[in-house]
Amino acid sequence: MSIAVALNILTIVAVSGGAFFFLAGTVGLLRFPDTLTRLHALTKADNVGLGLIMIGLLPRVAWPFDALKLIVVWVLVLVASAVSSQLIGRKLWRGGDGS
């Protein structure tokens, strides 16, 4: 089995896994009863899904700079999602919830 075929299989498997996590996140978003739980589902599941999709796309980008850029984008999204979910959750928790 050549490297190219192995990388293609990695891409397909990783992207499918990522899509599954996106599905799980969306199901959670639609079905959970409370805003806080929906936030939890959205943040955790979608970020893992994005990470898996990026792992799947790593073999297809030019190496090394584009692959490094891709990883930087992922770390950025992780940090930003973590902090913004904190901010939203804290605003909800303190009851400063305008409508």
Place this chain on the structure above:
Amino acid sequence: MRDILFCGAGFVLAMVALGLIRILRGPAAADRMMAAQLLGTGGIAVLLLAAGGGLAAAVDVALTLALLAAFAAVAFVKSGTPPKLDKSPTGEKG
């Protein structure tokens, strides 16, 4: 391979659309603030999978999207409630 990735892009786009229906309908402002996060992760996934202008350009646009989704989330949280509540030490309205 391109077609498989396009299928993946279409699937994630459908997930983003379903999520948007729920988020934009949410009665409270806090529900809507999550739109930035949904677009930040799902939008970047769709972008990279569809990779219209070539994957190299798509990575640059993904970087921009990531930064701006974070910025939009902060902007939403800071403006989500009316600017005057009893939390602030002075009574300015600005």
Place this chain on the structure above:
Amino acid sequence: MTIGVGFSIALGLLILAVAVFTIGTRDSFAAVVAFVVYGLLLSLGWMNLYCPDVALTEAAVGGGVTGALLLNACARVRSEKTSDFKKSPRWIGRGMAGLLCLALSSGLVAVVILLPNPAPTLAPEATRSLSATGLGNPVTAVLMAYRALDTMLEKVVLLLALVGVWSLASDRFWGGRATFGHLPEPDRPLIFLTRVLAPVGIIAGIYLFWVGADAPGGAFAGGAILSAIWILVFFAGLSVVPAVGSLGLRIVLSVGIIIFLAAGVAGISMAAGFLAYPAGFAKPIIVVIEVAMTLSIGATLGLLVAGPPGESLKP
């Protein structure tokens, strides 16, 4: 129907649905959130049409900066407590608006569908002259070499918009600092996020501006990202909005246009005419102009979001 076409149609329908929601909803905050979503989805649409430069600018300006601008406007309107905003336009007004939108959309669709095939285009000539400018990206060549006059006038319009926003201040606050309509409370997670995002954002902005010579990017996208980082720093309370009257700020705001004009006037004596570049020197001049413009655009967009000078935050 191939998968690619199906994907494009699905994306287009989603953009349309979000746009309809933005117009139809009653809550102004929901409308602004939907507008930002619309901007980010639109940038995906541009990527689908193989326009990465437009996608970059749409994401940076339409998604981020305009969204922050509208949120500020929302917050100010909500704190005004006037009852005029409860009145909605009457049916005849709405009907006229709908008819005009329909006419405009049909016109655009007709133009696109009725174009001869292949459509007339200047793209081959534009790429043929690229070597004379020293650039690799035809979009940047159009913006900075073939139609530099348009680009310069756009920046003038941007500066005029900023002056317009500043003119909304009452006389006693002129020269003071802008407020955002809400207090930046000391906020640990936000400060952490800013400390992480700011260096990455500054590097990303400079990188996008630099790489715009040969790949999608350019001064506007870079400047918009820099302005987003600056606004984030304001939100976190880590820095104060500079006063409107400060000379340093005014210099930074106008340096882009000043250098552009200087290059243009120099072109009269050294090359064929206004804004013509002497042969062989095109790329260095363009780079200098773009550096100045990135600074000015970043500062202008950031101050546009900050708004007119108002009451000071400390009593």
